[in-house]
Amino acid sequence: MEEKFAHPELRTPENLVYKRTDLLVDCPLSYCPGCGHGVVHRMLMEVLEEKDIASKTIGVNPVGCSVLAYDFMNIDMLGAAHGRAPALATAIKRLWPDRYVFTYQGDGDLAAIGTAETIHACNRGENFTIIFINNGIYGMTGGQMAPTTLPGMRSSTSPYGRDIDIMGHPLKITELIAQLPGTYYVTRQSVQTPAAVRKTKKALRKAFDLQDEKKGISFVEVVSNCNSGWKMTPVQSNTWMEENMFPAYPLGDIKVNGELVK
Amino acid sequence: MAKIKGDIVVNIERCKGCEVCLAACPFTCIAMSEEVNSKGYHFAMKVNDDCTGCSNCALVCPDGVITVYRAKVTVA
Known part of the structure; x- marks a missing residue:
């Protein structure tokens, strides 16, 4: 196909500004078009590349959409049972204290079935990083209601909207774990705009830097979209997320250097 | 006069057509093709010459299909 506005003369290595990192395996990601998982995967791998710690990092993949993360990230990965990633990461970090360990979990994994493991790992103050992708829905299984689903939000198991009288309130697990003395850095970010992506990358970088200090869990929540589960186009879902998710899950640092800032 | 000029290379087979890059481009340089991939x-695809190589599109691309180049060129 003819590329009318292409400038092949500019495409030289010294002019290169941005390319997909080689730490991501050169294969198509299994996520839906427009899903935030891909961006978080890439930012995570860029942080490991910049810190040059890819060979010393062990990731724990969850159950959920990102269960195949070990296929995409070209680092050592272990698969945990549903919700048990923080327990497995605890074992890895205690056996190999010099390795960088992270878990990558969704809201169904971390905030529903894995609530106990998450809270206890955070309370013990283990020295690893938890990356929590919150899209307010069980994406992989077909858009069922999750603990993080907003009041009034439609899902396949709450087709008339989440009724808080029957189904209870959304679980703000990030605020919850920020109260625990074992967490050192807790932040909430998003990946829908270039500025937000840069902030998320900075937060991830800080989370991995803090593993050297051994002062407790660094926890990065990323509010993301699930356009398939929300039945929207990717761009619509990003707008919907800004209008509805962000008031309920406000972005920004919640705990920095062990001190609550919000 | 020197001018910053950018160019993007889209990995066509990996693009899933989510259009997130269109919303991120400050100069509306990107549009969707009429053809489809396999x-x-x-x-x-790039549809005009206003690209400055800011790499916004590449940052928000969930599949990382965009490679960005940027150079200072002299124009008369």
Whole structure:
């Protein structure tokens, strides 16, 4: 196909500004078009590349959409049972204290079935990083209601909207774990705009830097979209997320250097 | 006069046509193609010469299909 506005003369290595990192395996990601998982995967791998710690990092993949993360990230990965990633990461970090360990979990994994493991790992103050992708829905299984689903939000198991009288309130697990003395850095970010992506990358970088200090869990929540589960186009879902998710899950640092800032 | 000029290379077969890059581009340099790739997705393509190589599109691309180049060129 003819590329009318292409400038092949500019495409030289010294002019290169941005390319997909080689730490991501050169294969198509299994996520839906427009899903935030891909961006978080890439930012995570860029942080490991910049810190040059890819060979010393062990990731724990969850159950959920990102269960195949070990296929995409070209680092050592272990698969945990549903919700048990923080327990497995605890074992890895205690056996190999010099390795960088992270878990990558969704809201169904971390905030529903894995609530106990998450809270206890955070309370013990283990020295690893938890990356929590919150899209307010069980994406992989077909858009069922999750603990993080907003009041009034439609899902396949709450087709008339989440009724808080029957189904209870959304679980703000990030605020919850920020109260625990074992967490050192807790932040909430998003990946829908270039500025937000840069902030998320900075937060991830800080989370991995803090593993050297051994002062407790660094926890990065990323509010993301699930356009398939929300039945929207990717761009619509990003707008919907800004209008509805962000008031309920406000972005920004919640705990920095062990001190609550919000 | 020196001018910053950018160019993007889209990995057409990996593009899933989500259009997130269109919303991120400050100069509306990107549009979806009329053709489709082998998976049936309309893919992103550069449609004018206003690109400055800011790499916004590449940052928000969930599949990382965009490679960005940037150079200072002299124009008469």
